[in-house]
Amino acid sequence: MGKGGKVDQTETDLADDQKLKVYKWQEIKQNKWIVIDNLVYDVSRFSRKHPGGERLMLNHAGQDATDAFTCFHNDMKKVSKYMNPIRIGRVQPESDINPNEERKAELHKDFQNLKALAEKKGLFKANMGFFLLHFMQLIILDLIAAYIIYKSGYANWFTYSLAVACLVIVQAQAGWLQHDFGHLSVFKSNKMNHLVQNIIIGGIMGFSAHWWNYRHYQHHAKPNTIKRDPDIRFGVLYLIGKVIPIEYGKKKIGKLPYNLQQFYFFFTLPPLLIPIYFVIETVYFLIKKRKLHEIMWISIYLLRWYAMFVPTLGFIGTVKLYFLVRFFESFWFVWSTQISHLPMTVDYDKDLSWFRSQLNSTCNVEQSAFNDWVSGHLNFQIEHHLFPTMPRHNYYKIAPDVRELCKKYNIDYQCKTMSQATIDIYKCLKESGEMWYEAYNM
Incomplete structure (x- = not known):
């Protein structure tokens, strides 16, 4: 290169x-x-x-x-x-x-120079120890959960809750880890990256790697872009941004009370996205694309869960455990990802430069050991979107240079506290809902 x-x-x-x-x-x-x-x-x-x-x-x-x-x-x-x-x-x-x-x-040229600087600093080289530790975290917590269930089952609510917590952490952290391999940011070999991604998202999480990459790459290419980014295709459930709400209002589309979406959002998308929508979408995708090898990986996940929990909890008990874990995992995933995108600009494709389009649609959350871990370093969402193949442990190293480039072109570089980012989800949904209501009643 x-x-x-x-x-x-x-x-x-x-x-x-x-x-x-x-x-x-x-x-x-x-x-x-x-x-x-x-x-x-x-x-x-x-x-x-x-x-x-x-x-x-x-x-x-x-x-x-x-x-x-x-x-x-x-x-x-x-x-x-x-x-x-x-x-x-x-x-x-x-x-x-x-x-x-x-x-x-000019911005394109400066961004390419910034990317060359990151390459010169070795920021696209992965620390294998970092990713090995994160992988071991999954195995250890999964085994601890299986042991607790095997010893206690439903007998003790505290130990059962502890097992659920371990499994939720496994699923959430596996999501961040497969994301690393999906972006080809760990191994030099693309085949190795895809293999490990299949092991994690298929064998540990029970989802399809190809399905995830298919929708996630579209999100990265055109984030928060209407009709281009699958992550903002909410149908008629929620209206976000400042464009869609007015369009719906003027067309007198009022299938839901969108002026109240800041309330019902938290009781619908976070708990239902992974256990219901993602499962249905994955099954449909695999059947449509005929990805038989990925069905094999998902089968390994199902057999693993059957062997770990059915002998103690029974089939119904295992199904209940599955949905309980998915419920909390979904909250974790939606909260961690939407704080960086939902309050940002949502619009039709304006053919902006790569750098400007990513900054318009993405914000960061302040760095801390907890924020880094809980979000899989996606609190550095800006740097991740600008350099999707960069290993996540290097985002903070390139962040100062990104800020400097933003200053040169007077582009807003937003970095929030975790609490402010969470509150902003409520605020943006409320604002969009009010815009729809005003347009609808004109």
Whole structure:
């Protein structure tokens, strides 16, 4: 990889690029091609074979996807084998550059330099001891929970509660750990990253790695973007941001009392997301995509739970334990992730620069040993979104440089206390609900 994350090119390659057909941006947008390092790619067919899913690539159709491309991929030599055959031309240099576009290009250059600085500092190298300890945490707590249930069962409410707490921690921390491997931020080998991710999310958590990556990469590519980010597709349950509520209000859509969503949100999404919605979505995804090998990993999880708990609790008791653990895990997951995104800007795709779009839709929570652990270091959500393949234990090292770049371009870098971030969820839901109510009753 070259400076700033660019794909290494030989002199022959560069000479060949100069011979390519030149396209104007108007034609690129019309044909829904993508641009990477000023080169034009026709992804209409390749997008169907793309490991991240067709939708992920097409979400950048007609746009410059350079920053997204370099931030998602850590093996440029391998990627270039797939990109070279679909390269069709290069972008025509504009004679009159719009001042906003010129500023966007300058920010792009500065961000690529920041990424090169992070590479020079070795911030994309993982500490294997760190991830091994987190993996051992899962195994040890899982065994402790199984031992407690085996010895006590329902006999003692305190010991049963302790076992539930251990299992909830296992599931929540496994979620953060599989997330690391899903972003290819641990091993140099993508195959090893995917293998360990399958072991954790499949064998320990009972979910599909491919399903998670498919929806999560879309979130990273276009966070808080209407019709692009699956994490804000709430249907008619909740209205967030300042755009959708007014649209619904003007169209007189009032299937729920959205002016009260700041109350019913906490009794619906947090407890139901993982035990109900994610389970249904996973099953549907696996059947649709025919991912038989991932069904094998989930089967290992189910057999493991059967062997650990059915002999003591019985089948019904094990099912109750399952949903109890999922209930608390869901609260943990929703709370940890939504404090960084829900109160931020939610809008249609404005084709902003990678750096600006991530800062508009993401905020941080103050660093502490507890905040780092409970959120899987996603309290550094800004740094994670800017550098998704960076190992999480290095986020704090690049954070000062990110702040400096924000100051240069007058971009708001939000870092909140945990309590303030939690309160802001209530506030943003209340504000959006009131906007809908006013528009609805005009």
